[in-house]
Amino acid sequence: MLQYDFRQAHLVAIDNVVFGYDQGQLKLLLFERNIEPSKGGWSLVGGWVKPDESVEDAAYRVLTNITGLSNLFMEQVEVFSKPDRDPGGRVISVVFYALIDIKAHDHQMVNQYGAKWWPVNKLPELIFDHGVMKDAALQRLRIKASRDLVGRDLLPAEFTLTQLRNLYNCIFMKEFDPGNFRKKIISLNALRRLDKKDLSESKKGAYYYKFKNKSADQFTERIINI
Amino acid sequence: MLQYDFRQAHLVAIDNVVFGYDQGQLKLLLFERNIEPSKGGWSLVGGWVKPDESVEDAAYRVLTNITGLSNLFMEQVEVFSKPDRDPGGRVISVVFYALIDIKAHDHQMVNQYGAKWWPVNKLPELIFDHGVMKDAALQRLRIKASRDLVGRDLLPAEFTLTQLRNLYNCIFMKEFDPGNFRKKIISLNALRRLDKKDLSESKKGAYYYKFKNKSADQFTERIINI
DNA sequence: TTAACAAAAGTAATTATTACTTTTAATAAT
DNA sequence: ATTATTAAAAGTAATAATTACTTTTGTTAA
Numbered sequence: 431m432l433q434y435d436f437r438q439a440h441l442v443a444i445d446n447v448v449f450g451y452d453q454g455q456l457k458l459l460l461f462e463r464n465i466e467p468s469k470g471g472w473s474l475v476g477g478w479v480k481p482d483e484s485v486e487d488a489a490y491r492v493l494t495n496i497t498g499l500s501n502l503f504m505e506q507v508e509v510f511s512k513p514d515r516d517p518g519g520r521v522i523s524v525v526f527y528a529l530i531d532i533k534a535h536d537h538q539m540v541n542q543y544g545a546k547w548w549p550v551n552k553l554p555e556l557i558f559d560h561g562v563m564k565d566a567a568l569q570r571l572r573i574k575a576s577r578d579l580v581g582r583d584l585l586p587a588e589f590t591l592t593q594l595r596n597l598y599n600c601i602f603m604k605e606f607d608p609g610n611f612r613k614k615i616i617s618l619n620a621l622r623r624l625d626k627k628d629l630s631e632s633k634k635g636a637y638y639y640k641f642k643n644k645s646a647d648q649f650t651e652r653i654i655n656i
Numbered sequence: 657m658l659q660y661d662f663r664q665a666h667l668v669a670i671d672n673v674v675f676g677y678d679q680g681q682l683k684l685l686l687f688e689r690n691i692e693p694s695k696g697g698w699s700l701v702g703g704w705v706k707p708d709e710s711v712e713d714a715a716y717r718v719l720t721n722i723t724g725l726s727n728l729f730m731e732q733v734e735v736f737s738k739p740d741r742d743p744g745g746r747v748i749s750v751v752f753y754a755l756i757d758i759k760a761h762d763h764q765m766v767n768q769y770g771a772k773w774w775p776v777n778k779l780p781e782l783i784f785d786h787g788v789m790k791d792a793a794l795q796r797l798r799i800k801a802s803r804d805l806v807g808r809d810l811l812p813a814e815f816t817l818t819q820l821r822n823l824y825n826c827i828f829m830k831e832f833d834p835g836n837f838r839k840k841i842i843s844l845n846a847l848r849r850l851d852k853k854d855l856s857e858s859k860k861g862a863y864y865y866k867f868k869n870k871s872a873d874q875f876t877e878r879i880i881n882i
Numbered sequence: 883t884t885a886a887c888a889a890a891a892g893t894a895a896t897t898a899t900t901a902c903t904t905t906t907a908a909t910a911a912t
Numbered sequence: 913a914t915t916a917t918t919a920a921a922a923g924t925a926a927t928a929a930t931t932a933c934t935t936t937t938g939t940t941a942a
Contacts (some may be wrong), residue, residue, distance in 0.1 A: 439665030
């Protein structure tokens with residue numbers, strides 16, 4: 431166990447880019463930092479990696495502690511390790527992104543930690559390199575969403591194709607053609623249409639859909655061309 | 657500098673998946689490990705991350721030391737951090753992949769370190785989780801090669817379209833149609849045809865091509881559909 | 883009863899992909 | 913010299929996917 435040289439050890443942290451979707455907007459969960467350096471600035475959802483856990487376990491632990499949610503979708507993004515990236519000291523940070531249903535998580539716990547949901551296109555100034563981390567995570571989310579339907583973790587269980595399209599509009603920051611988007615999504619055969627309509631947005635009403643089953647949102651086929 | 661808790665520090669290493677191309681084959685540079693654990697097994701090109709360098713700097717330093725090459729193309733793949741991944745102790749490893757011209761590097765230095773080039777489809781048993789690391793790196797190489805022409809770092813300066821196609825065949829482990837591949841590559845407008853032919857493979861001879869300029873292999877357009 | 887509205891369906895033009903066939907330019911054999 | 917041989921290079925036609933639209937539908941509110 432001790433044949434390796436432990437003199438050159440590093441502090442390793444994780445930072446989670448937590449995406450949520452609410453009121454037609456893609457949002458990010460941010461913390462108001464209450465310790466120096468950069469006290470008062472806004473940061474991603476971070477924490478230390480413990481000696482006997484993987485970085486994945488650390489990222490998951492930190493996020494479930496705050497949101498009260500389990501079975502979160504999380505994916506590794508990239509390591510940030512410039513020696514001066516954190517003015518408080520040399521910290522290597524592994525970035526993850528997570529997708530969560532804003533309605534489902536424990537708001538009280540989030541509030542108690544001083545966290546707040548911000549629309550991705552109206553973010554406050556982020557500390558350190560967290561802005562770059564967010565950009566990298568969004569790019570990874572786009573790659574994910576270009577191959578798999580990402581609605582399951584962000585939308586309520588029952589949703590309209592218009593809602594799904596709006597989520598994709600937010601993720602890719604462009605307007606998808608309603609007819610073509612509908613055609614493509616239905617061709618994937620991953621959603622089941624319910625005999626129930628949302629009448630709040632139009633006179634005709636839009637059918638509610640739900641995901642068929644757990645594995646049906648994993649495609650090999652491309653949904654969005656990026 | 658000392659407001660962070662340095663009691664829970666980690667050993668951080670890098671492992672490079674070094675791809676080369678030679679004699680029509682995609683190859684991997686591997687080391688015969690001369691320390692326990694797994695002495696005698698084959699490993700990726702690894703090294704420790706020093707206190708005041710980024711993981712990118714560490715990966716680059718390790719590889720230039722061994723090959724004598726500079727200006728290497730390298731890209732971060734993923735962090736491997738399961739507590740028991742290395743039986744010698746808890747080591748967090750950041751994996752990179754690199755593309756190098758086998759003909760151009762310092763063979764003597766490579767040999768002196770006990771390294772050897774192995775065809776990717778005839779690899780020896782790799783130590784620890786290095787096999788998984790290799791798979792992840794190959795997948796990243798495919799994503800890269802699906803958007804950018806990757807020949808520049810792997811092929812000699814002048815090459816035929818048949819050679820380039822064979823490289824892509826190796827990377828994607830499938831046979832691309834000669835006519836369609838040619839059509840696609842030429843349409844990218846990234847190569848310049850020389851008034852010179854390679855007559856070793858056919859009676860007619862195949863024109864040599866070279867890359868136009870440094871930035872011409874960065875496309876937004878898709879080359880290969882994955 | 884009708885106007886209004888977005889949902890949902892349909893369409894036609896364009897572009898990209900695929901699976902081929904034909905022609906070409908050189909060498910080697912006759 | 914002529915011809916056979918070879919893979920390179922060019923060409924083609926069918927199919928599939930994408931795009932930019934138009935039309936129809938079902939429901940509510942005026």
